[in-house]
Amino acid sequence: MSEKNREGKRTARERLAVERAKQKAGEKRRRALIVSSSVVCVLALAGLIGALAANAGQGKTDTEGPVKAPSGTSGGDSPAIPVGQKSARSTLTVWEDFRCPACKSFEDAYRSTIHELTDSGQLKVEYHLATLIDGNMGGSGSLRAANASACAQNAGKFPAYHDVLFQNQPQETSDEFADNGKLIELAGKVDGLDTPTFRKCVEDGTHNSWVTKSNKAFQSGGFQGTPTVLLNGKNIYQDRAMTPAKLKRMIQESDKS
Known part of the structure; x- marks a missing residue:
């Protein structure tokens, strides 16, 4: 095999190794992005749930809870x-x-x-x-x-x-x-x-x-x-x-x- 052919094969192997290294690095970045995105979604959902809980009942007219009848009223289940x-x-x-x-x-x-x-x-x-x-x-x-x-x-x-x-x-x-x-x-x-x-x-x-x-x-x-x-x-x-x-x-x- 000529020196020229050996040099060509070595160069091809080096290019392939570099490409594989790039692919591995890219895969690591994708995995990291997926994990971080999942964490952000969970945090955002937790924040939304917290906000809904904090705002629950605001702006509503309270019609629940113990019934407090005005003085002198009657009627039992049919108040009058x-x-x-x-x-x-x-x-x-x-x-x-x-x-x-x-x-x-x-x-x-x-x-x-x-x-x-x-x-x-x-x-x-x-x-x-x-x-x-x-x-x-x-x-x-x-x-x-x-x-x-x-x-x-x-x-x-x-x-x-x-x-x-x-x-x-x-x-x-x-x-x-x-x-x-x-x-x-x-x-x-x-x-x-x-x-x-x-x-x-x-x-x-x-x-x-x-x-x-x-x-x-x-x-x-x-x-x-x-x-x-x-x-x-x-x-x-x-x-x-x-x-x-x-x-x-x-x-x-x-x-x-």
Whole structure:
């Protein structure tokens, strides 16, 4: 073999060795990159989980936890705020949502008659609060307004504040009652209601869980919607001929029987 051929073979072997060394070095870099990328993914996932855990519940309205009923309420699994004398022979059961336009229409039409009958001792009313519009339209105004009315009940001001809320009801699509500041502002229309205790009750959502319990009772009651109005257990809101005068007459006749 000539010296030239031997030199060519040696050069080829050297090139092959260099190429193999490069391949091994490249493979090591790839393995290192894969390992480091896996570590980064794990750390990123851990960071994401940590962030989700840290933010869990933020921005939500707390409707869970122990049920704290407002003072003087009744109803057990179907919570109610009673208005009127316990001795009244007739009971009007009203399921309402403070964001519900039909509820406002009912209140505007029957408010004075109901006050007359409760003040005279002929009628007691059980108000059950629902959050139907929150569920249908989104938002939390039904819940927050109901909680605020429960706070007013603690102060013995429920009937007056209940009326103020319906008299100042925003448009159904406007969730203004979700603003606690608005609810506190409206409390200024009820003499003696806007106190530090009332404000804290509203801002803390003290009775949110109680309102949620009431709404669950509404959902399980098989009612068609709000308002649902029962006189001594009979649904009278479905009566197309019902008027405030007819309601008053029915109660007075019930008293005589």
